[in-house]
Amino acid sequence: MSNKRFHEKFKKDVVDRWSCRSSISDIEKYLFSTYLTNNKLEVIEAGTAAGIFCFYLEDELGFSKINAFDIIPEMIQIAKDKAKKKQSKVDFKQGDAADLKGFESNKFDYLIYLGQVLSMVPKDLFDQSIKEAHRIGKKDATYIFSFLDWNSRWYNPILSFFINFVRLVTGRKVQKYYLPEVKKVDNSFNWLFFRKEQHGILWGKKAKILKKLKDSGFQIQKVYNEEEITNRKGKIFYVICTK
Template identity: 25%
Template sequence: MNSVVQYYEIIDEASRFSRNSRKIEFLTSTHVISSLLPSHAKILDVGAGPGAYSFYYAERYHDVTSIDLTPKHIEQINKESEEKHLALNAYVGNATDLSRFESETFDFVMCFGPLYHIIDSNERDKCIKECLRVLKSGGHLAIAYLSKYAVIPMLATREKTFIRNSVIEKVINQGIIIDGDQDCFWTDAYFTSPEDIETLMMNYGVSTIDHVGTDGISHTIQEYIDALSDEEFHSWMDYHFLTCREKSILGLSTHGLYICKKTNGHQ
């Protein structure tokens, strides 16, 4: 995971939601999650990045704890939470080991970044099990993932030198790219499908609550979305909320969000 940390130490992840085409992911995720949260919920933000979601919910009087692999992100969260006078706990840590937290601690667990970058299936299993372990019975786990069906269309608009059979094979058939490989256009990354994420999560004895494409095709056609006027963007968001659960769109959404409930009989 060192390559992932090195990547995020360099880029400005805090600016990711500054453009309308990227903001849609945030607006959709908070729209869906907020309807499921109890008052003053105890939330764990796993792979919090610089804390966009952590701050959103801390400012709405929830008890938020953040954990991220990248030290820079935790420094940013601590600095901003101090400036805003928010009691937000933030720690450097790995999503595959949440042992600093006791079992059945949180009402809601958000795992929004880790699955993007865990390329080993055993490590993904550890991540999901840990998120469920620290979640209270009856609580909700929200897992974000990257759809393999959206990657190649996105590359065609931005990095067309990667439109070649070897890249397509890695994305569609293997579901991973590895930092340093000639076909790697990002850093260590894992791609899956809406069907496969649902099948995977059924192995953990959870109940599916919701499944949405958080940015639809907006990420792929970003230049057109960013050029919309405020009124046009508002109408686009109305369209997006109406269609973000449509299966034919879900697969082409760059980011997907699967939400499940931990049942009382979960082990």
């Protein structure tokens, strides 16, 4: 498991962004109530951060068999501290989406990959992370994925051109669809956008993402844009799959 994947500054921003989140969105509530219909089954959440989705499933939907992992140890400790305080039974572990050797194959009924967790995975580990997700789900498992949509921001090609020009002249890898955060946790502009410690996040083209899922053995059941559920244009698309 690689805990050196992110620059310390980026890791701190992730912890700051997710540790204080106190509620889930209407989209997430809709997806959970629509697709996680049997609270007797076993759930796992990837990239759990401080455990907000897990606690919602436990407290509001009555799930009792909940597992979760995150690659950042500080996040897992925050989640464990919250679980202890509220006497939760959620099993939080440190884990890497690209290397889930601590989880047995064909084990979980529901697998939650929200928070655009796979968009955070480096390009060279993206396919492996999808295969690992497929491996640990049961034969008839249900998956909920979310991804950042390349076509949702008109200026993504412009950002990509400039960041990749800087990457090229500074000897870094050119990665068209991997862009640093434009805004910081406080919603101000990220003036460090071009710095090498900035983590590239995948803004995927929907057709390519769906093909990768299909090639890994998933059956696509439904694809949502944010506006299909909220009537507001957004930057995320959601994919419901079965194995």
